[in-house]
Amino acid sequence: MTRLWNDPADFADEMIDGFVAANSRAVRRVPGGVVRSTVIPEGQVAVVVGGGSGHYPAFGGLVGQGFAHGAAMGNLFASPSAQQVYSVAKAVDRGAGVFLSYGNYAGDVLNFDAAQDRLRTEGIPTRTVTVTDDVASASPDEKHKRRGIAGDLTVFRSAAAAAEAGYDLDGVVRVADLANERTRSFGVAFTGCTLPGAPAPLFTVPAGRMAVGLGIHGEPGIDETDIPTADGLADLLVDRLLAEVPDGVSVEGARVVPILNGLGALKYEEMFVVYRRIAERLEAAGLVLVDPHVGEYCTSFDMAGTSLTLFWLDDELERLWDTPVDAPAYRRGSVVAAAQAEIAEVASAAVDEITPGDDESRTLAHTVRAALQVLADTVDAHVDELGRIDAIAGDGDHGIGMQRGSHAALDAGTRAADAGAGAQTTLARAADAWADKAGGTSGALWGVILNSLAARLGDAGRPDAAAVASGVADGVRGVQSYGKAEIGDKTMVDALVPFTTTLTEAIDGGAALVDAWTGAADAATRSAAATADLLPKMGRARTHGEHAVGTPDPGAISFALIVTALGELLAGTSTSSATHAEGMDAS
Secondary structure, eight states: OOOOOSOGGGHHHHHHHHHHHHOTTTEEEETTEEEESBOOOTTOOEEEEEEEESSTTTTGGGBSBTSBSEEEEEEETSOOOHHHHHHHHHHHOOSSOEEEEEEOOHHHHHHHHHHHHHHHHTTOOEEEEEEOOBTTSSOGGGGGGOOOSTTHHHHHHHHHHHHHTTOOHHHHHHHHHHHHHTEEEEEEESSOOOOTTOSSOSSOOOTTEEEESOOSSSOOOSEEEEOOOHHHHHHHHHHHHHTSOOTTOOSTTOEEEEEEEEOBSSOHHHHHHHHHHHHHHHHHTTOEEOSOEEEOSSOOTTBOEEEEEEEEOOHHHHHHHTSOEEETTEEESOOOOOOBOOOOOOOOOOOOOOOOOOHHHHHHHHHHHHHHHHHHHHHHHHHHHHHHHHHHHSOSOHHHHHHHHHHHHHHHHHHHHHTTOOHHHHHHHHHHHHHHHHOHHHHHHHHHHHHHHHHHHOSSSOOOHHHHHHHHHHHHHHHHHHHOOOTTSSSTHHHHHHHHHHHHHHHHTTOOHHHHHHHHHHHHHHHHHHGGGSOOOSSGGGGGGGGGTTSOOHHHHHHHHHHHHHHHHHHHHHHHOSOOOSSTTOO
């Protein structure tokens, strides 16, 4: 288990601070992650990798000469926010464009794509290759849906070597695509992992049993077997990977880089015993083994497990693989040390002034602030249960992510309201803080919901019930457009759509906001509970398949809990109000 922390909410930030303090020769801190502390040549494509924290040495440990130029580092098992990715990319751009790469997870795709769009809008050419090496997570016919695990190493290193060799952005993308297509991984685990402060592992494996085909975020495996001997495990890993050789590759005489990756708690001695048999099997199959790797390259806190990656080389990939690398957690060959970069003194950011709202909107802003308090309190009250549900039907971090986001929103909204902001600005500040601090899918989507509602509130006057309903409807459309989920996919959308439909119909029929909201919250609650019967089709839970049936979607449940609590706030505010104007603090 994870034993040492201060405040679990601060763990990722404190970990990054300590990592930078220990490795200032190679990296420096920037908002959103780390970048090289050495000079980055002008005109070189900038390679930015990233993902959630908790996988060291991925992702910050791979930043350095010959490897990544920067890493966007999200909270524990949560993708970095779009703002974090953008910030890191801006810090390393040297005029030749930015290349983004990360494991293929829903939250990472949402946030990296949003950052890519922003960079392109500013005239910075930006391209992406997602890593899809895990053969357990989708069939060969749906390789594009596979998640990225330890194969991150081969794709990141190949792309970075191409950039180091002077390839242009198109060339770096081509190499990364080729490396991804020629990388296959498969993993097992004997125990789950425990996040800092969590009372139990994200999943458990019975004594003497082994989870097969697991993910690196606490997702349980797709199967379970008795623990084999070391040779038996080696045979399982090799057989599974040799059953799917990349197109155009002939096994006899093929040159491969084998990577036996430890997930956090498996001892090196054990892995060496397993690798001994892996090497025998691969050589017996006619493969030529190049630069074998045995160690920790993409971990999952204290998970006891391992994965095998085969990287099938061609002449170009092998030449690039020989590029010297000097990163905090990964060194190969001899690198001519680059000069330390001179960090220009950064002027203190100007205070983002708030244009005060009018009297009515400032009053409403304090109701928004009260709603944010209720929202954070609701999440706090259910954080453990949300984590438990997500450990079965997701990856276990939903409660923690919602807690980080809701408290960041409350802090930002409070500052804005206290500064005299109107309702729109107060809620918009809260929305942006949620998306930035929470990261992940839920952070991005709650940012969309709250920003959409904020736009309908305005900073002058008092919105009527129809404006509130329209804001919610805008948010739901934004979530579906951004996240691509539909009704029946077992996501938050399964509660969102019934909520907004019921709310809009009631208000169009003349109902007061408080009554319409209460009815809509009931619809969301019923719909969220009904997701227990669904197979997941989106996000990290998709690979759970039948294992997730019987457990509701945590995003749908948290949404239902929040809108129910907000309905109770509206009812209390309405009852105590001296007037019944159609605003959020009245009917």
